[in-house]
Amino acid sequence: MSSEAKVVSTQLQDAPGKSPVAVPDPNSMSIIVTKGSLDWAYPPFILATTAAAMGLNVTMFFTFYGLSLLLKKLDLQVTAAGNTAMKMPMMGGHMGLPNLLTAIPGVDAACSVMMKNLIKKKGVASIDDLREMAVEAEIRMIACQMTMDLFEYSKDDMIDGLEIGGAATYIETATKSHINLFI
Amino acid sequence: MADHTLDAKGLNCPLPILKARKALKEVPANGTLEILATDPGSVADFEAFCRQTGNEMLEHSVDGSVYRFLIKHTAA
Numbered sequence: 703m704s705s706e707a708k709v710v711s712t713q714l715q716d717a718p719g720k721s722p723v724a725v726p727d728p729n730s731m732s733i734i735v736t737k738g739s740l741d742w743a744y745p746p747f748i749l750a751t752t753a754a755a756m757g758l759n760v761t762m763f764f765t766f767y768g769l770s771l772l773l774k775k776l777d778l779q780v781t782a783a784g785n786t787a788m789k790m791p792m793m794g795g796h797m798g799l800p801n802l803l804t805a806i807p808g809v810d811a812a813c814s815v816m817m818k819n820l821i822k823k824k825g826v827a828s829i830d831d832l833r834e835m836a837v838e839a840e841i842r843m844i845a846c847q848m849t850m851d852l853f854e855y856s857k858d859d860m861i862d863g864l865e866i867g868g869a870a871t872y873i874e875t876a877t878k879s880h881i882n883l884f885i
Numbered sequence: 886m887a888d889h890t891l892d893a894k895g896l897n898c899p900l901p902i903l904k905a906r907k908a909l910k911e912v913p914a915n916g917t918l919e920i921l922a923t924d925p926g927s928v929a930d931f932e933a934f935c936r937q938t939g940n941e942m943l944e945h946s947v948d949g950s951v952y953r954f955l956i957k958h959t960a961a
Contacts, residue, residue, distance in 0.1 A: 748898070748899050751899060751903055752899040752902055752903065755899070755902055755903050755905075755906035755934070756902075756906075756933075756934060756937045756938055757937065757938050824897055825895045825896045825897040825900070825924075826897045826898075826900075827896075827897075827899075827900050827903075835903055
């Protein structure tokens, strides 16, 4: 099986008139960041900063709700609504919230406070800290132009050092990246 | 005696790795960095970190709930 696969790929690369296949740098990663809540902000920033610490060239592309993670002042919240797997450690066990109750005003705020307390208690970095480390590690951060127009944000609302770009900017980067994630 | 010691006790993933990366920059080539951590996940993570970056894990041990790693700064 593997020898057959090898032959096919050689033929493809050797085919006359075809442009050579772009070989991505094995030490490169790109992440599309689409979510802006406190819990969803963690995976992209953890992976990006760790990859940079391990010597990878990292690009993050912030689009839709992910764009809010680039605002100067972060005000991240979690919501229990529709998040049926969300359980918090409480009184020695784990407690979830019936979905109906999540609509009550103040519930999301209480959940967010609870989550932030847990984060502090367990020595987990804040998103502010991780973002600062991402900037320090010279991670390339691209803000989606279309999302900025859509949600009426200007470059002045965002942290410094950003690049502004669109889908083509991302795709060009992705073709050169060995790891491409969508979060 | 290590050239530099990083106390990462009480910190959770990925902070021990991120702080170690920073600390390694202060360690001269072929010097050593000692890391103390309490995150059980750091055992597998520091091994992966060393394999990927080309730095050498000289020792790792555990004393109660504290993990100790000794890394030789062999890569840029």
